[in-house]
Amino acid sequence: MQFVVLTIFPEMFPPFWEHGIIRRAVEARKIVPSAVNIREYAPGRHHVTDDRPYGGGCGMVMKPEPLAAAIQAARRAAPGAKTVLMSPQGRVFDQTMARELARLDGLIFVCGRYEGVDERVCHDDIDAELSIGDFVLTGGELAAMVIIDAVTRLIPGVLGGEDSAEKDSFENGLLEHAHFTRPETFHGMRVPEVLLSGHHGRIEAWRRENALIRTFLKRPELLKERPLADDEAAVLKRWRRDIERIIQTQSADAQSLDGPGSLSGGQ
Numbered sequence: 001m002q003f004v005v006l007t008i009f010p011e012m013f014p015p016f017w018e019h020g021i022i023r024r025a026v027e028a029r030k031i032v033p034s035a036v037n038i039r040e041y042a043p044g045r046h047h048v049t050d051d052r053p054y055g056g057g058c059g060m061v062m063k064p065e066p067l068a069a070a071i072q073a074a075r076r077a078a079p080g081a082k083t084v085l086m087s088p089q090g091r092v093f094d095q096t097m098a099r100e101l102a103r104l105d106g107l108i109f110v111c112g113r114y115e116g117v118d119e120r121v122c123h124d125d126i127d128a129e130l131s132i133g134d135f136v137l138t139g140g141e142l143a144a145m146v147i148i149d150a151v152t153r154l155i156p157g158v159l160g161g162e163d164s165a166e167k168d169s170f171e172n173g174l175l176e177h178a179h180f181t182r183p184e185t186f187h188g189m190r191v192p193e194v195l196l197s198g199h200h201g202r203i204e205a206w207r208r209e210n211a212l213i214r215t216f217l218k219r220p221e222l223l224k225e226r227p228l229a230d231d232e233a234a235v236l237k238r239w240r241r242d243i244e245r246i247i248q249t250q251s252a253d254a255q256s257l258d259g260p261g262s263l264s265g266g267q
């Protein structure tokens with residue numbers, strides 16, 4: 001997959017694709033990344049890429065001509081690629097979108113700076129506006145890296161069986177189960193006994209239950225959109241029974257001598 005990033009700060013990118021799994025993906029030719037300086041497409045001695053906003057106000061706007069020229073050149077270099085603008089006004093990126101993007105031949109990222117990009121470039125030359133979340137960055141570069149990172153690891157053959165994407169948080173609509181490594185005791189906390197048992201069936205059952213309960217506790221909204229398997233419903237019902245039992249025996253009402261069974265009516 002080809003990634004072309006259009007930016008006025010191309011030096012930000014080599015440190016990103018020269019490390020870890022992204023570097024391995026480059027070496028295996030699974031991805032072909034490049035960062036192109038928009039200034040190369042700005043004419044004149046000063047290669048100016050920004051200008052004052054029509055209507056006045058503070059800040060600068062990215063000029064349309066250099067950006068449009070850079071996009072046309074990137075399109076020729078990466079035929080079949082989609083052109084995306086990184087902006088908080090875009091569709092919010094998630095794992096489902098990452099899976100869709102991982103099927104493309106290429107992506108061209110337009111990274112804005114200053115106050116933004118001239119609206120007419122967006123209108124003519126952008127296929128989609130993407131956001132990585134509801135916050136404002138100083139430029140689109142980090143957002144492009146986030147998307148390249150999440151998409152690259154989903155390209156077949158990029159992750160080995162070791163850390164494959166199937167087990168990820170979100171791939172089954174749940175968060176991942178907890179992880180533990182040596183030592184067996186750390187800060188007084190022991191690794192769950194079942195994980196030391198070598199019993200693969202029980203370990204797998206523990207991990208499924210742990211993933212479900214963690215999702216319920218940390219991100220309950222994720223369970224609302226997702227049908228529950230029969231065994232998952234059974235796990236939640238068992239936790240409900242256990243929680244109800246604790247409430248019954250430990251609540252102030254049950255503890256108080258003047259409890260629910262008393263004749264005083266709590267007076």
Ligand code: 4GY
Nearest residue numbers: 086087112116131132136137143
């Ligand atoms: N959030 N998701 C984001 C962003 C910076 C001014 C337009 C985001 O994707 N990009 O905050 N981008 C702005 C900076 C120009 C882009």
